[in-house]
Amino acid sequence: MGEGASGRPVNAEAGKALKAAALQLVRANGYDNVSIAAIAKAAGVARQTLYNRWATKADLILEAVFEETHNYAAEPDFDTDKDCRTLLETFLVNVFNHLEIDGDTLRALIAAAQHDSGFQASFHAGFVKPRERMITALLVRAQDTGELPSSRNPETISTLIHGAFWYRLLNRGALNPAFAREIVSNIFD
Known part of the structure; x- marks a missing residue:
């Protein structure tokens, strides 16, 4: 299993949830109207979990x-x-x-x-x-x-x-x- 930036194991399910939530929110609300906080909340993970995988x-x-x-x-x-x-x-x-x-x-x-x-x-x-x-x-x-x-x-x-x-x-x-x-x-x- 891979490791994130902090050295902890990457949770593949969290990554899938983040990508699914991001697509759903952007499709519904438009790219500019979706925040990192909203994506993390919809995925049920902490913002840091998102930033451990993607810079932006x-x-x-x-x-x-x-x-x-x-x-x-x-x-x-x-x-x-x-x-x-x-x-x-x-x-x-x-x-x-x-x-x-x-x-x-x-x-x-x-x-x-x-x-x-x-x-x-x-x-x-x-x-x-x-x-x-x-x-x-x-x-x-x-x-x-x-x-x-x-x-x-x-x-x-x-x-x-x-x-x-x-x-x-x-x-x-x-x-x-x-x-x-x-x-x-x-x-x-």
Whole structure:
């Protein structure tokens, strides 16, 4: 079992309770209207228990959202007979479904990252980069299977995909299956 900052064993149940309480409160009240004290109280733990695991509210919410993202859009399964076009479309639809629930929270985390360079680095490394790697790996596979021409740069295409949906997220544009199909069509057609 791991140890917290104080050297005491980390209680995994307390961590789960804190993440669940944080997501529930932020979804119900908005990121800016939720305090560390409210999260700790809702989870039934002391504030210090929270601070033993996360430096800031943003760090806690980021981890909770990241874990929740895996429930919707885990890494595409390459051990399938589905083509890469289908895998990418399914992945994007799942991401967009998650954003229906946590879009406001994610927008708040993006705003927090603009004011805190340490959190910005955590946000990029812990949330943005893993998603970029997943899509880039899928596009590399598409090249390997001949679905995508070898002359196309998977990293650039991944950046364009992310740019499209981050732009829509930040501007509260439609993120739906039709948009996922449109993105995929522009890559594979």
